[in-house]
Amino acid sequence: MSDETLTLGANANADLKGRAEELAGVLDDIAELQDRAKEIKSDAKAEGYDMKVFNQVVKEKRRGASFQCSQLEMELVLDTYRSALGLPVTLEDAQKRAAEDAGELPEPKKEKKAKRGGDVVPFKGNKDLN
8 A cells, every 4th residue: 555544533533442442341351251150160060060961051041941941842752752762761771771782781590490309408406495
């Protein structure tokens, strides 16, 4: 370009300066709030909360009741579909199935039939009666 510089009128200069300062202040506030959010999360983690679940419930809380209703409806339909496909629906069923898939659970033992005569176990009886 040439040596000419763009000059703004007095009102425009003041407006620009005001908006820039306002935005800088908002960005500073955002940074402070982000730091506070990190502190809250680290405190929750230190208390033993599952952070994946913690973040999810915060997200759901922010989205409101209608979102929560739609999520619960979807979970009910999912349970119906899972049940129809023979997939586990409860946590206990899922854990049992995972253990079976990993080979951690022994297969049920077959009961042995008692032999005729079986083992003879001596009876000691009551010593006071002798």
